[in-house]
Each structure stands twice: as structure tokens, then as C-alpha cells.
Amino acid sequence: MIVRVQEAAFDLGAEANAFAAGHCDMGAMVTFTGIVRDLARGDLDRMVIEHYPGMTERALEKIAAEAQARWSLGDVLVIHRYGDMAPGEQIMMVATLAPHRKDAFEAAEFLMDYLKARAPFWKKEFTPDGAEWVASTAADEDALTRW
Amino acid sequence: MDVLYFAWVRERIGLPKETVQTDAATVMDLVEELRAREDRYAAAFADLSALRVAVDQDLTEFDAPLAGAREVAFFPPMTGG
Numbered sequence: 001m002i003v004r005v006q007e008a009a010f011d012l013g014a015e016a017n018a019f020a021a022g023h024c025d026m027g028a029m030v031t032f033t034g035i036v037r038d039l040a041r042g043d044l045d046r047m048v049i050e051h052y053p054g055m056t057e058r059a060l061e062k063i064a065a066e067a068q069a070r071w072s073l074g075d076v077l078v079i080h081r082y083g084d085m086a087p088g089e090q091i092m093m094v095a096t097l098a099p100h101r102k103d104a105f106e107a108a109e110f111l112m113d114y115l116k117a118r119a120p121f122w123k124k125e126f127t128p129d130g131a132e133w134v135a136s137t138a139a140d141e142d143a144l145t146r147w
Numbered sequence: 148m149d150v151l152y153f154a155w156v157r158e159r160i161g162l163p164k165e166t167v168q169t170d171a172a173t174v175m176d177l178v179e180e181l182r183a184r185e186d187r188y189a190a191a192f193a194d195l196s197a198l199r200v201a202v203d204q205d206l207t208e209f210d211a212p213l214a215g216a217r218e219v220a221f222f223p224p225m226t227g228g
Contacts, residue, residue, distance in 0.1 A: 121227025136224035
């Protein structure tokens with residue numbers, strides 16, 4: 001399991017290749033990447049992500065361990081950024097390696113659902129009109145019930 | 148014990164962290180003590196359904212006991228990913 005919480009940008013391709021390297025017994029890798037999305041009116045200047053150092057790593061490790069317990073996985077990678085980001089920048093990624101694709105896909109979805117609802121990150125959006133904390137949705141919490 | 152605040156809770160209270168001397172038995176008891184302090188605390192803790200709490204970096208409920216706890220954190224529902 002690899003869990004990294006960092007301010008710096010990451011290279012999705014390089015991370016995915018390094019993660020998969022040497023796992024010749026794994027036939028499937030699924031990656032998901034979260035991207036800073038501009039607002040509907042197209043005026044998002046930037047996003048700032050705050051987190052809870054210590055608890056963040058703990059929560060992500062717990063979620064990754066749960067995924068490894070539930071599915072047949074070779075390994076799990078989670079990278080999540082904090083700090084200042086512009087629209088279009090990559091916020092985070094998860095990758096799962098498994099012998100077969102079903103486990104890799106399902107585990108990646110599980111990781112994302114739990115990460116969104118249980119890992120202590122908070123997004124704040126800045127526009128010319130001011131700044132606003134992003135509100136969580138009931139759908140984020142509901143998504144956990146399927147697991 | 149250390150009490151931490153994140154996101155709009157931090158902004159509303161006006162600080163990220165403070166050390167609190169308390170005999171509160173549960174998180175709820177601590178919330179009541181904080182609410183009684185000043186308006187900014189009362190405002191931040193007005194609607195507990197909009198808040199989450201972690202004790203020693205594990206998510207928990209407001210009726211959780213505080214015996215032996217070193218760190219309590221209050222924050223809104225998470226929005227990572």
C-alpha cells in the first residue's frame with residue numbers, strides 16, 4: 001500500500017507506471033484521477049484544499065487496508081494533494097492492481113467513495129465574487145451504503 | 148487536551164488549534180463548554196448536524212467518551228477526491 005499526501009503536483013503517467021512495474025502477476029490496473037473542475041459559470045480562479053495532517057494519512061491507510069481485505073489486489077496507491085490549485089489541475093489519484101479487472105475496478109470505486117466521505121479534506125473555491133467552502137452532498141454519504 | 152478546528156469551523160472560531168483545560172466526559176459536554184464561552188463558539192456549534200468530530204484522529208460521534216483523549220477535532224463533512 002502506498003499513501004501519499006502532498007502539496008506538489010504529481011505525474012499521473014509516471015506514478016501509474018512506477019506503481020505497476022514489477023507486478024507481472026497482475027493483469028489489471030485501474031486508475032482514477034480527480035481534477036479541479038471549473039464552475040458552471042466558468043469563473044473559478046483557484047481552489048484551496050485543507051486537510052488534517054496525521055488523521056488524513058491514517059484515514060487513507062485504513063480505507064486502503066479495507067479495500068485490500070475485500071478484494072484480491074496486488075497493491076493500492078493513493079495520492080492526494082492539498083494547498084492551492086488552478087482549474088484543470090489534478091487533485092488526487094488512486095490506482096489498484098489486481099490479477100483481474102473486476103477486482104481492480106470495484107476496489108477503485110470503493111476507495112473513491114470512502115475517500116470522499118471519510119478522508120479529512122475540505123475544498124474551498126475562489127471566484128471574483130468571493131470564496132466558498134464546497135458543501136458535501138447526501139449522495140456522497142449514500143454512496144457508502146452499496147458497499 | 149488539544150482542540151482543533153478545520154475549514155469554516157476554523158474560520159468562524161478564528162483559530163486552528165487551542166489547548167483546553169476540561170473535565171468534559173463526552174464530546175457533547177465539551178461542545179457545551181465551548182458554546183458557553185463566546186458567541187463565535189456558539190455560532191460555530193449551532194448546528195451539530197453540519198459538523199463532524201474526531202477523537203485522537205478517528206471519526207466518532209458526539210456522544211463519544213473523552214476519557215484519556217489527547218486531541219479532539221471539529222470540522223464540516225469532508226469534500227475530498
